[in-house]
Amino acid sequence: MQPVFIFDSPQLGENIGAAARAMRNFGLDRMRLVSPRDGWPNPKAFSAASGAGIVLSNAGVYSDLESALGDFQRVYATTARKRELTKKVMSPRSAMMEIRELAAGGVSVGVLFGSERAGLENKAISYASAVISVPAVAEFSSLNLAQCALLIGYEWRLSEQVADPVTSLELTAANVIEKVILADKYTEELSKSGFFDAAQNEEAKKINLRNLFLRHDFTMSEVKTLHGIRQFLTRRRMH
Amino acid sequence: MQPVFIFDSPQLGENIGAAARAMRNFGLDRMRLVSPRDGWPNPKAFSAASGAGIVLSNAGVYSDLESALGDFQRVYATTARKRELTKKVMSPRSAMMEIRELAAGGVSVGVLFGSERAGLENKAISYASAVISVPAVAEFSSLNLAQCALLIGYEWRLSEQVADPVTSLELTAANVIEKVILADKYTEELSKSGFFDAAQNEEAKKINLRNLFLRHDFTMSEVKTLHGIRQFLTRRRMH
Numbered sequence: 001m002q003p004v005f006i007f008d009s010p011q012l013g014e015n016i017g018a019a020a021r022a023m024r025n026f027g028l029d030r031m032r033l034v035s036p037r038d039g040w041p042n043p044k045a046f047s048a049a050s051g052a053g054i055v056l057s058n059a060g061v062y063s064d065l066e067s068a069l070g071d072f073q074r075v076y077a078t079t080a081r082k083r084e085l086t087k088k089v090m091s092p093r094s095a096m097m098e099i100r101e102l103a104a105g106g107v108s109v110g111v112l113f114g115s116e117r118a119g120l121e122n123k124a125i126s127y128a129s130a131v132i133s134v135p136a137v138a139e140f141s142s143l144n145l146a147q148c149a150l151l152i153g154y155e156w157r158l159s160e161q162v163a164d165p166v167t168s169l170e171l172t173a174a175n176v177i178e179k180v181i182l183a184d185k186y187t188e189e190l191s192k193s194g195f196f197d198a199a200q201n202e203e204a205k206k207i208n209l210r211n212l213f214l215r216h217d218f219t220m221s222e223v224k225t226l227h228g229i230r231q232f233l234t235r236r237r238m239h
Numbered sequence: 240m241q242p243v244f245i246f247d248s249p250q251l252g253e254n255i256g257a258a259a260r261a262m263r264n265f266g267l268d269r270m271r272l273v274s275p276r277d278g279w280p281n282p283k284a285f286s287a288a289s290g291a292g293i294v295l296s297n298a299g300v301y302s303d304l305e306s307a308l309g310d311f312q313r314v315y316a317t318t319a320r321k322r323e324l325t326k327k328v329m330s331p332r333s334a335m336m337e338i339r340e341l342a343a344g345g346v347s348v349g350v351l352f353g354s355e356r357a358g359l360e361n362k363a364i365s366y367a368s369a370v371i372s373v374p375a376v377a378e379f380s381s382l383n384l385a386q387c388a389l390l391i392g393y394e395w396r397l398s399e400q401v402a403d404p405v406t407s408l409e410l411t412a413a414n415v416i417e418k419v420i421l422a423d424k425y426t427e428e429l430s431k432s433g434f435f436d437a438a439q440n441e442e443a444k445k446i447n448l449r450n451l452f453l454r455h456d457f458t459m460s461e462v463k464t465l466h467g468i469r470q471f472l473t474r475r476r477m478h
Contacts, residue, residue, distance in 0.1 A: 018383060018386075021383060021386075022382075022383075022386055024376070024379045025373075025375040025376065025379055025380070025381075025382055025386070026375060026376060027376040051379065051381075052379070093397075134264075134393075135393075135396055135397065136264040136265060136396070137263070137264065137265060137266045137396070140263045140264055140290065140291070141264070142264075142290075143261075143264055144257060144260065144261075146386070147257075147260075147261055147264070147385070147386065147389050150386045150389060150390070151389070151390070151393055154373075154390055154393075157374055157375070157376070158332075158374065186468065189472060190468060190471055190472070193471040193472055193474060194471065194474075195467065195468070195471040208460075208464065209464065212457075212461050212464055212465070216455045216456075216457075217455075218455075221447075222451050225447065225448065225451055226451070228434065229425065229429065229434070230472065232429055232432040232433065232434040233428060233429070233432060233469065233472040233473050234472050235432060235433075
């Protein structure tokens with residue numbers, strides 16, 4: 001079960017298409033359109049969807065909001081503007097976490113988006129049990145329709161994610177001893193080449209060198225490369 | 240301090256404008272453009288920005304990526320595709336929390352976005368210390384450029400509560416151009432010493448070398464030491 005995105009009186013086909021693409025980016029494909037201004041199907045929408053045309057082909061088209069919302073058990077209305085409403089105002093994050101739980105429990109959920117020009121009227125918002133407000137800056141809070149759909153879809157996607165993707169780095173990081181060996185090899189070569197001769201404080205300079213190799217999270221292959229660098233830069237001297 | 244968004248070879252003015260609007264929605268206004276395909280200024284960008292034209296008017300325009308990135312102490316590269324890179328892969332959320340802390344400490348940070356068609360090439364990514372990967376679904380992971388900028392801006396906005404100022408160590412981090420010079424010097428010396436002779440893929444080996452020097456936050460004194468190491472290890476060859 002996933003939430004259905006309902007677009008009330010959308011104006012530009014480009015925005016409807018971009019919204020479809022954004023939905024697909026995050027695994028959502030159930031869209032409903034309420035009296036799209038420029039009619040339906042809209043070629044501009046399909047070209048803007050670039051690959052997400054399937055979402056548009058399957059979109060339900062309705063002449064009035066009530067029939068488009070009628071079958072949902074829960075409706076959430078998106079709005080950028082703060083309103084005087086006797087409704088819970090939620091962040092996209094908390095709303096999608098709540099919807100994730102509801103949907104998992106088999107509750108049918110719709111998320112309602114207003115038109116580019118006017119957003120949602122209070123009448124439309126009255127169908128919703130809660131309002132989702134995107135935390136844009138007060139002085140520039142109007143989001144593009146597709147951008148708003150993207151944020152909601154993104155939070156839907158994150159609501160199922162347990163953690164950040166594991167970085168390949170953590171798996172291949174060199175351990176301390178490998179970096180100590182590296183530092184010692186360089187120190188040895190640099191002693192031969194007089195690197196420490198001029199230093200008033202040779203010990204401090206050697207500590208700095210160790211820090212240089214030890215404090216960074218070099219991978220094992222980088223350690224290998226650093227050994228190779230040393231060998232190649234010094235090879236002529238050995239002959 | 241806020242991160243600067245750098246767009247590498249953007250194609251459509253509409254996307255640049257929509258990205259500017261998305262940035263302003265979340266309080267970001269520092270944009271840089273690297274050789275925009277359709278020239279600059281681009282009227283389509285200004286009309287798409289609807290109210291965020293100021294971001295475009297103040298945008299810096301550069302002919303090459305290196306000059307656009309040169310003065311940052313930290314660069315993050317955005318990509319949808321998972322890659323085989325020895326770089327930390329971060330979610331937008333964790334990346335922006337990290338950037339928030341760095342910026343609060345006075346570290347100059349750039350976030351790099353690739354072109355609509357090709358995204359970022361490995362060469363471009365080599366400037367970054369970490370990769371930001373948007374958790375889109377695997378089978379439809381390509382985000383619209385402005386949509387990607389919006390998500391990053393949104394997470395920047397949400398990261399506001401983060402505090403912890405950075406360590407002085409990070410404040411003395413070398414910038415990209417200083418690390419590029421370092422990588423080039425080593426590459427030059429290593430070519431002379433036959434480091435790349437055996438390699439089936441010399442280019443890939445050079446990219447790896449660049450990554451080795453560019454992805455770590457070496458301090459300026461460490462960069463100095465690394466120059467010294469190169470000079471001392473090769474000095475005998477010069478006589």
